[in-house]
Amino acid sequence: MKRFFIRTFGCQMNVYDSERVSAMLTARGWTNVPEASSADIIIINSCSVRDKPLQKLFSCSGRFLPLVRKKGVKIFIMGCVAQQLGKEIIEKAPYISGVFGPGAEDMIPDVIEKGLFPFVSNSTDLLEREEIFPVDSKGNFFEQYTSSITVMHGCNNFCSYCIVPYVRGKEVSRKASSILEEIDILISRGVIEVTLLGQNVNSYKDPVTGMDFTELLYEAAKKPGLERIRFMTSHPKDFNEDLAAAFRNIPSLMPHLHLPAQSGSDRVLGMMNRKYSTVEYLSKIELARKHCPDIALSSDFIVGFPGETEKDFDKTLELINTADYDVIFAFAYSPRPGTAASQIADTVPEDEKASRLNAVLELQRKKIRKVRGRYLGRTVKVLVEKESPKSGTLMGRNEHNLLTHIIDATDADRGRIIDVRIDEILENTLRGKKNENS
Numbered sequence: 001m002k003r004f005f006i007r008t009f010g011c012q013m014n015v016y017d018s019e020r021v022s023a024m025l026t027a028r029g030w031t032n033v034p035e036a037s038s039a040d041i042i043i044i045n046s047c048s049v050r051d052k053p054l055q056k057l058f059s060c061s062g063r064f065l066p067l068v069r070k071k072g073v074k075i076f077i078m079g080c081v082a083q084q085l086g087k088e089i090i091e092k093a094p095y096i097s098g099v100f101g102p103g104a105e106d107m108i109p110d111v112i113e114k115g116l117f118p119f120v121s122n123s124t125d126l127l128e129r130e131e132i133f134p135v136d137s138k139g140n141f142f143e144q145y146t147s148s149i150t151v152m153h154g155c156n157n158f159c160s161y162c163i164v165p166y167v168r169g170k171e172v173s174r175k176a177s178s179i180l181e182e183i184d185i186l187i188s189r190g191v192i193e194v195t196l197l198g199q200n201v202n203s204y205k206d207p208v209t210g211m212d213f214t215e216l217l218y219e220a221a222k223k224p225g226l227e228r229i230r231f232m233t234s235h236p237k238d239f240n241e242d243l244a245a246a247f248r249n250i251p252s253l254m255p256h257l258h259l260p261a262q263s264g265s266d267r268v269l270g271m272m273n274r275k276y277s278t279v280e281y282l283s284k285i286e287l288a289r290k291h292c293p294d295i296a297l298s299s300d301f302i303v304g305f306p307g308e309t310e311k312d313f314d315k316t317l318e319l320i321n322t323a324d325y326d327v328i329f330a331f332a333y334s335p336r337p338g339t340a341a342s343q344i345a346d347t348v349p350e351d352e353k354a355s356r357l358n359a360v361l362e363l364q365r366k367k368i369r370k371v372r373g374r375y376l377g378r379t380v381k382v383l384v385e386k387e388s389p390k391s392g393t394l395m396g397r398n399e400h401n402l403l404t405h406i407i408d409a410t411d412a413d414r415g416r417i418i419d420v421r422i423d424e425i426l427e428n429t430l431r432g433k434k435n436e437n438s
């Protein structure tokens with residue numbers, strides 16, 4: 001039996017890419033095993049967006065080195081670090097057999113089966129390469145009832161702190177027909193919720209028909225059996241009225257919008273090359289709430305960007321106070337080699353970054369009671385997915401994408417969307433009981 005093991009770091013796009021590779025290998029008779037120790041090949045899907053990506057990659061691959069020596073296991077690296085470093089990875093760690101940048105993963109099965117080692121491909125030229133979504137990778141899913149689908153790769157925005165445009169290349173959209181076909185396959189396998197993924201979905205454009213992202217949402221919503229649609233991520237500069245109106249017009253489009261602000265200071269936003277001001281950002285939130293008053297908002301923030309003063313940081317706190325987010329993800333700035341921001345001196349001391357990060361998280365903790373108070377006593381609809389690893393109760397996401405524990409749900413509820421009355425607001429989750437009629 002041919003066995004493979006995949007270890008995935010980073011974002012949902014990486015999880016999705018790992019699933020595609022897994023599907024391609026499975027279609028060729030390989031078996032996905034949960035432990036590296038019983039695999040013949042090990043694939044590490046790397047991420048360079050967050051902290052210490054290189055150390056993480058090499059310490060992870062180094063842990064597998066005894067398997068290479070004793071059992072002849074082959075190790076392959078895919079993802080953003082593979083793109084960024086290419087053959088340098090093999091120069092630093094010659095026990096690695098192959099390096100595949102984003103978009104080159106479809107070559108993995110052939111490289112493995114033909115023994116083309118060592119192999120390096122970190123081309124970002126994905127244009128016209130619809131085969132980066134080969135038929136045997138379509139319709140795979142990593143949860144039973146929900147799935148993500150990548151609608152586009154890459155990004156043209158070049159935010160000054162971000163490595164994505166360098167490692168994932170320029171924006172390339174998939175054909176809508178290919179995306180819709182994948183949705184059909186997923187539905188036939190029992191999926192009822194899909195999340196359409198892209199670094200900046202607002203830039204989506206079908207390379208053949210010119211269909212834009214909002215039109216794609218309307219087309220996806222016509223699919224019988226698809227009960228829920230979500231998407232991420234929207235760049236605030238491109239979020240527009242048409243997309244906001246889709247939240248009102250498409251009943252299956254769930255009321256959650258991830259709109260990363262990154263900072264509340266126009267000066268810092270300028271240095272980040274985000275191409276919007278705080279006033280413009282808030283106007284996009286207003287637009288979303290005009291069409292969908294109950295929409296849940298989430299956002300990303302970076303604190304301690306080079307040159308960020310106390311005054312700039314106070315404006316970030318002000319924005320968080322004003323926007324009323326359901327969820328925020330905040331990070332202390334750290335430079336990514338190769339980005340424009342990495343050329344600027346990292347002026348904010350680390351302890352100051354840590355204290356700003358704490359201040360953001362503390363503010364959000366305080367705000368959660370107020371913002372999520374609106375769910376208390378209310379009946380929400382939850383797609384029951386799986387058991388909580390901690391409490392063992394069944395859980396799933398409500399319409400607003402909040403993880404909800406249902407204390408009296410049973411196995412018969414799995415895969416169903418049920419009414420749940422919320423009795424408790426916890427720091428990261430909601431908790432409630434089934435509504436008797438559901």
Ligand code: SF4
Nearest residue numbers: 155157158159162164
């Ligand atoms: S929009 Fe900016 S932060 Fe997002 S992927 Fe593109 S460059 Fe990176």
